[in-house]
Amino acid sequence: xxxxxxxxxxxxxxxxxxxxxxxxxxxxxxxxxxxxxxxxxxxxxxxxxxxxxxxxxxxxxxxxxxxxxxxxxxxxxxxxxxxxxxxxxxxxxxxxxxxxxxxxxxxxxxxxxxxxxxxxxxxxxxxxxxxxxxxxxxxxxxxxxxxxxxxxxxxxxxxxxxxxxxxxxxxxxxxxxxxxxxxxxxxxxxxxxxxxxxxxxxxxxxxxxxxxxxxxxxxxxxxxxxxxxxxxxxxxxxxxxxxxxxxxxxxxxxxxxxxxxxxxxxxxxxxxxxxxxxxxxxxxxxxxxxx
Numbered sequence: 653x654x655x656x657x658x659x660x661x662x663x664x665x666x667x668x669x670x671x672x673x674x675x676x677x678x679x680x681x682x683x684x685x686x687x688x689x690x691x692x693x694x695x696x697x698x699x700x701x702x703x704x705x706x707x708x709x710x711x712x713x714x715x716x717x718x719x720x721x722x723x724x725x726x727x728x729x730x731x732x733x734x735x736x737x738x739x740x741x742x743x744x745x746x747x748x749x750x751x752x753x754x755x756x757x758x759x760x761x762x763x764x765x766x767x768x769x770x771x772x773x774x775x776x777x778x779x780x781x782x783x784x785x786x787x788x789x790x791x792x793x794x795x796x797x798x799x800x801x802x803x804x805x806x807x808x809x810x811x812x813x814x815x816x817x818x819x820x821x822x823x824x825x826x827x828x829x830x831x832x833x834x835x836x837x838x839x840x841x842x843x844x845x846x847x848x849x850x851x852x853x854x855x856x857x858x859x860x861x862x863x864x865x866x867x868x869x870x871x872x873x874x875x876x877x878x879x880x881x882x883x884x885x886x887x888x889x890x891x892x893x894x895x896x897x898x899x900x901x902x903x904x905x906x907x908x909x910x911x912x913x914x915x916x917x918x919x920x921x922x923x924x925x926x927x928x929x930x931x932x933x934x935x936x937x938x939x940x941x942x943x
Contacts, residue, residue, distance in 0.1 A: 703737060704730060707758040712787060717750050720906060723931035724847075725887050726754055732885045733845035733938050737762035739810035742803060742837065744796055744830070745770050745817045752782060752791070755813075760789030764810075769796035769803040796833075798826040804837035812838060815847045816934070818870055819860035831877035840943020844879055846870060847888060849901045850935040863901030867935050879939035886936070893933035901932050 708727045735741070741759060746752050746768045759766040766788075768778060772795050782791040796803045798821075812834045821827040834844050851857075851864035860869075871881060897903035898918030899910065903926050911917040 701731065701735075701737070703761045704735065704754075704758055707754045707761065710753075710757065712757075713753045716906075717753055720750065720931070723888070723890070723905075724750070726751075728887050729845075729847065729885075729936060730754070732883065732887060732936065733811070733813070734843050735811060738764045740765045740767075740808065741811045741813065742767045742769055742809050744803075744812065744814045744834070745820070746778070746815075749778065749781065751813060751815060752788070756782060756788040756791050760787075765790075765792065767792040767794060767804070767809075769794050771795070771797050796830075798824045798829070802833050802836060806836050807839045809837045809842060810839060811843045811845065813845045813847075815845075816849060818846070818848045818865045818873075819863045822860040822865065822869070827873050828876065831873050831879070835877040835879060835941060838941045840941055842941045843882075844874060844939040844941070846874070846935065846937040846939070848935050849932045850889075851895065852935075854895050861900070862895070862897075864895055864932075865935075867937075870935060870937065874937075874939045878941065880942055881937065882940040883938035884936070885938075888934040888936045890930060890933040892929045894929070895933070897926065904929055905931055 704727060708721070735755075735758070739759075739762075741755055741764060743751050743755060743766065747770075749768075752766070752768060756766045758764070768782075768791060770778065770793070775793055775795070779791070779793055782788045794803045795801075814830075814834070818827065821830045838844065848870060849864045851860075851866045852868075854864070856864060856866040856869055875881070893904070895901075898921055901907075902909040905927060908923070908927070910921065910923060
């Protein structure tokens with residue numbers, strides 16, 4: 653009989669000699685416990701990766717990105733997910749390129765490949781931004797959205813990253829389709845790395861309309877596609893995140909959404925409070941394709 657998800661996650665966290673996190677009274681037993689101030693970090697390897705460290709610490713990265721490292725922990729997150737030199741990496745819907753600024757130079761330095769998979773509308777601007785081959789190498793770009801064909805040939809990719817995009821897949825109605833494409837693209841043993849705004853312990857709203865996704869929904873979608881949970885980390889947890897903001901998760905930094913010009917703010921709106929919270933509480937999960 654398979655272990656309940658909460659017990660499985662606790663066992664994985666315990667592998668790093670971290671104490672199990674207790675469930676609060678009344679919490680659902682099928683969800684992992686909420687974060688506490690002690691946020692254990694589970695690594696796949698303690699071996700340092702000088703090329704990754706150099707990419708993260710590069711002075712060429714935008715100052716705004718480096719300021720966000722406080723909340724996004726890029727080096728530890730990528731070590732946890734199992735990034736290795738020479739990997740073929742696909743970054744699903746990379747947005748402005750927070751991860752591109754790290755992963756593309758890393759691929760160049762380690763003789764790997766980096767592919768950005770995003771909307772066709774974003775392609776010209778993205779390709780222009782990352783056209784410096786001396787700095788980023790050859791950044792490949794493929795279309796990936798709710799109706800696009802497979803973003804990679806079957807079993808051709810080592811590492812697929814989805815960072816804060818699951819809520820868009822849910823809202824767009826293509827979560828299962830995206831997971832299936834990721835599974836097909838990965839080689840046996842390949843990694844699906846997930847970072848996402850975490851709804852727990854609150855219930856997820858319909859369509860993840862406030863940007864927060866329950867861990868159970870993320871895990872169910874990944875396992876339905878065939879993935880096996882391989883690790884869970886609290887490195888990107890933020891216990892200050894109350895997940896009840898007038899403009900959803902986008903109320904928090906870095907988006908800092910608020911009332912439009914001439915519009916009255918939502919009841920109780922408090923910009924200083926939201927900025928003090930920082931970025932969202934996020935799940936950090938590692939899945940593998942069996943084989």
